Amino acid sequence: MSSTRAYxxxxxxxxxxxxxxxxxxxTIRFDSSPRMGDELPGPAELLCSAFAACLLxxxxxxxEILxxxxxxxxxxxxxxxxxxxPRFTTIRWTLRLVTDEPPGRVDxxxxxxxxHGTVYSTLAAACDVSGEVMVVRPE
Structure with a gap:
């Protein structure tokens, strides 16, 4: 049985x-002008933001889970x-993760x-999504 959640x-x-x-x-302000503005994020940046938020x-x-x-x-x-x-063709990401965990756990x-990322999975079904985790050791 599948459950759903609404946003x-x-x-x-x-x-x-x-x-x-x-x-x-x-409240999030954004650029809705016909052209690409320089001050506020537009829909494309909001999509990238949702993807970044999903990762983080x-x-x-x-x-907590692992x-x-x-x-x-x-x-x-x-x-x-x-x-x-008009459509997104690729999404690339680099996650900098501060951890002492061994490489296998990072993988x-x-x-x-x-x-398991909802936004990640949705976008990956529509375009090429790839990325990497860069480990930064804590000081």
């Missing part, structure tokens, strides 16, 4: 070229878009990120 946001245009998303107790959330989740000791993480995400038809976390 909700509300969004609105607040000024020409500026919109905001309301989710839970947060699951690092924390796997830290357990896996980590002392922090950061991620860089790049998405490539083609013009016609397990990387496999679990790809296997």
């Amino acid at each position: 909700e946001v509300d969004a609105r245009i607040t000024a020409p070229g500026v919109s905001e998303i309301a989710a839970k107790q947060s 959330k699951n690092v924390e989740r796997f830290s 357990p896996f000791e980590q002392h922090g993480a950061s991620v860089h995400v790049t998405a490539e878009r083609q013009e016609r038809p 397990l976390v990387q496999r679990n990120l790809a296997k």
Whole structure:
């Protein structure tokens, strides 16, 4: 038996070229202008942000489940878009993980990120997604 969970946001245009998303107790402003703006993230950056959030959330989740000791993480995400038809073709990521865990345990976390991340799995079904974990030893 499969269960489902629903997620909700509300969004609105607040000024020409500026919109905001309301989710839970947060508001996220973004560029909704016809062209690519320089100040606010646009939909593509928000998609990359959701992907990065998925990775970091699951690092924390796997830290408890496995357990896996980590002392922090950061991620860089790049998405490539083609013009016609407009769609993302690739998403590349690099996760910097501060840990003393052995390489085999780090590989397990990387496999679990790809296997159990909701945003990751959804995007991987639509385009090529790949990345690597770079271990940073704690000081």
